[in-house]
Amino acid sequence: MERATPAGKAPIRVLLLGKRGSLVLWLENMHRACVRLGLVARVFPTNGDTLAARLRVRWHGRAVASGWMLSRFERDLARFRPDLVLVVGVFGVPAEYFGVLDMLAWHPPVAGLVGERLPAVGRERADHIDRLYYTDTRFLQDAEETGLTAPGRYLPLAVDAELFRPSRAVRRPELLFVASRTAFRESVVRRLDMPARIVGTDWSVLARERFHRVRNRKIGRSHLVQLYRRHIAVLNVRNEANVEHGLNQRSFEPLACGTPVLNDDLPDLPLCFEPGREILVYRDTDELNDLVGRLRRDRSFGASVAEAGRQRVLAEHTYCHRVKVILNDLDF
Numbered sequence: 371m372e373r374a375t376p377a378g379k380a381p382i383r384v385l386l387l388g389k390r391g392s393l394v395l396w397l398e399n400m401h402r403a404c405v406r407l408g409l410v411a412r413v414f415p416t417n418g419d420t421l422a423a424r425l426r427v428r429w430h431g432r433a434v435a436s437g438w439m440l441s442r443f444e445r446d447l448a449r450f451r452p453d454l455v456l457v458v459g460v461f462g463v464p465a466e467y468f469g470v471l472d473m474l475a476w477h478p479p480v481a482g483l484v485g486e487r488l489p490a491v492g493r494e495r496a497d498h499i500d501r502l503y504y505t506d507t508r509f510l511q512d513a514e515e516t517g518l519t520a521p522g523r524y525l526p527l528a529v530d531a532e533l534f535r536p537s538r539a540v541r542r543p544e545l546l547f548v549a550s551r552t553a554f555r556e557s558v559v560r561r562l563d564m565p566a567r568i569v570g571t572d573w574s575v576l577a578r579e580r581f582h583r584v585r586n587r588k589i590g591r592s593h594l595v596q597l598y599r600r601h602i603a604v605l606n607v608r609n610e611a612n613v614e615h616g617l618n619q620r621s622f623e624p625l626a627c628g629t630p631v632l633n634d635d636l637p638d639l640p641l642c643f644e645p646g647r648e649i650l651v652y653r654d655t656d657e658l659n660d661l662v663g664r665l666r667r668d669r670s671f672g673a674s675v676a677e678a679g680r681q682r683v684l685a686e687h688t689y690c691h692r693v694k695v696i697l698n699d700l701d702f
Contacts, residue, residue, distance in 0.1 A: 374407040374697055382702050383410045385450055387443075387467060388458030388483075390415035394619045395591070396483065397458045399530050403689035406532075412450050414443055416463055443470055454700065457482040460495050460502065468498035479700050483525070486612055488512050496520055501699055503692075506616030507638050523699070526642055528689045529622040533591065536628030536680070539599045542567070543666050544583075545632070546601035548594060549620070551576075554610040558634075561655035564662060567601065598627040602672055603650075603665050605658075606633045617642060621649065622687050625679035630672045632661055642687065648679040 374382065384404050388397040390413070397413060404411035413419070416439070447470070455471060457463055460482035471480055482499040487509060496502060496518050503525035504510040510522050544567050549555060551572035559568060559582065568576060568584045577584035589597075598604060604624035615637040624631050625648075633639060635653045643649040652658040665672045 374409060374694060374702070381408055381410045382697070383450060383453045384412070384456055385447065385452035385454070386411060386413045386456045386458055387416065387463060389417050389462050390419070391417070392459065392462075394485075394527060396485070396527075399528070399689045400456065400458055400483075400693065402530060402532075403693045407690055407693055409693075412446070412452070414446055416467065440466055440470055443467060447471075447474060451476065452478050454478055454697075454702065455480045456696065457499065459486075460484050460499060461486055461489055463495065465494050468495055472498060481696050481700060482520075484509055484513075485527070487614075488516060488518075493518065501696075503696065504616075506614050507641070508614030508616070524638070524641065525692055525695060526617050526638065526687070527619050527622065528687045528692050529619070529626045529683055531626050531684055531688050534595055534598070534623045534626035536626075537599045539596070541600055541602050543602055545603055545605050545662055545665075546597055547605040547607070548589070548597060549607065549609075552609055552611060555607045558607045558655060558658070559605075561659075562662070563659045564666075566605065567597075569597065594623075595627060598624045598629050601629065602669070603630045603632055603662070606631055608634055608636065622683055625649070625676060625683045628673075628676050628680055630665065630676040631679065632658060643679060643682055647675065648682045650675060 386397055386401050390397055397415065401411055401413050455478055457480060461484065479500045480498065482502045484502055485505045499520045502513065502520045502522040504513070504522055505525065505527050507524050510524055513522055546567045547559065548569045550570045556576065559566065559576065566582050568582045569589060571586065571588055573584050573586045576582060577586050604620060606618070606620040608618065617636065617638055621631060621633055630650055632650045632652060635651050639645055639649065639651060645651040650661050652661060
């Protein structure tokens with residue numbers, strides 16, 4: 371196991387604050403990375419850590435923290451006394467939690483992960499953070515233009531390489547796309563020349579047309595890993611509602627499974643991968659269809675791209691790498 375704490379020193383204590391069970395399981399991924407690095411890590415989920423707590427949060431509403439949740443947070447902070455507070459998904463955390471952090475007598479540094487555009491009420495949260503990390507360079511640019519005082523840097527999403535791993539499963543000669551439907555994503559999928567496997571929510575209209583093989587529902591992570599291992603390539607199409615320049619989890623997870631990724635052309639891609647060698651990039655659906663055809667004809671081409679991409683992921687794009695960046699920035 372990699373360790374972030376030098377031998378002979380007390381382990382760094384990290385409290386992770388955020389929403390449990392998000393689409394990318396961001397809180398859980400960062401927590402596991404902290405544990406693997408030898409940190410003493412504790413999670414405080416703002417949407418509750420038990421069924422009873424989750425129901426109470428839903429009853430009170432998630433936009434504002436209830437008094438009993440804040441009391442629990444204060445008690446956890448006092449008992450745990452973290453050296454660092456890591457807020458995962460800053461703008462999804464009710465503002466009252468930041469008020470509690472401001473009242474702490476020992477004032478541990480607070481780092482925040484941002485995976486969405488700055489909302490109108492975002493400043494009241496961001497102004498309480500010592501350092502902000504953005505998954506999209508456009509979000510970082512927006513923050514600088516609006517005058518946020520906290521230092522910021524680009525820190526993309528990543529992968530848990532212990533979960534997303536290759537296998538020797540036989541691969542279908544079929545493109546896979548696992549995502550919820552958006553108008554832009556549907557426009558891309560409808561221009562595919564060959565049928566693809568589509569898995570996700572809100573694809574009922576496409577399912578009825580029966581050209582693509584559609585499963586119109588959410589799936590769990592273990593099933594997702596199996597699907598990545600059993601297809602010749604994974605399609606990635608950005609969600610136009612929440613991405614400007616950045617990469618989502620599908621830019622990293624299939625590669626960790628040894629599966630090539632066909633990614634739409636985004637400004638942040640060259641910051642993470644070498645296009646054409648470690649990840650395949652298309653600028654329009656003609657290029658996309660040409661790449662799919664080549665992958666079907668030449669399996670060695672896809673294998674070489676997937677292996678190069680996998681090595682890059684293992685070298686730079688795991689959640690342990692992301693935690694190390696934060697620790698180094700904050701002089702731990």
